[in-house]
Amino acid sequence: xxxxxxxxxxxxxxxxxxxxxxxxxxxxxxxxxxxxxxxxxxxxxxxxxxxxxxxxxxxxxxxxxxxxxxxxxxxxxxxxxxxxxxxxxxxxxxxxxxxxxxxxxxxxxxxxxxxxxxxxxxxxxxxxxxxxxxxxxxxxxxxxxxxxxxxxxxxxxxxxxxxxxxxxxxxxxxxxxxxxxxxxxxxxxxxx
Numbered sequence: 001x002x003x004x005x006x007x008x009x010x011x012x013x014x015x016x017x018x019x020x021x022x023x024x025x026x027x028x029x030x031x032x033x034x035x036x037x038x039x040x041x042x043x044x045x046x047x048x049x050x051x052x053x054x055x056x057x058x059x060x061x062x063x064x065x066x067x068x069x070x071x072x073x074x075x076x077x078x079x080x081x082x083x084x085x086x087x088x089x090x091x092x093x094x095x096x097x098x099x100x101x102x103x104x105x106x107x108x109x110x111x112x113x114x115x116x117x118x119x120x121x122x123x124x125x126x127x128x129x130x131x132x133x134x135x136x137x138x139x140x141x142x143x144x145x146x147x148x149x150x151x152x153x154x155x156x157x158x159x160x161x162x163x164x165x166x167x168x169x170x171x172x173x174x175x176x177x178x179x180x181x182x183x184x185x186x187x188x189x190x191x192x
Contacts, residue, residue: 090114 004011027033090110093099098107118124128136148154 089095091103091107094103094107098104
């Protein structure tokens, strides 16, 4: 009894702790508590699977459609590029070795004819005349003079820029007798 009197507080705390453990185990074994714990465990498992694979059928179908559209667009681009970049030779038998002696001459005629048609296909304008070339040369000289002034240098004498050699007026043969004369009143290169 002496032991109980001296340690009564410790003994009372132990009995209370034991009673709490027993009541806790009894409370956790009840059906409602077990059901709630199972629901929460199942919800946690679903959340972890969703985190690992967060796809639903709608997003999968949308991605498949996007991939299919991309493949169709890619094929359309390839077809367009093949059509645009198609290169047909002027004469089949001209390269690498001509099939006959006359092929190089026929090739030259076809080449000159194609060269004549090129400005029209490219929607190019007429060749510049001497006045247009003179105006452009003056503009370039003025830009050069302004650049020298901005850099702190002297503007230099203002001398008119001479016409660019080698370019004449329409219908006039170029200097030195080389090249093709620009047609008088026409567009592009003179026909062969």
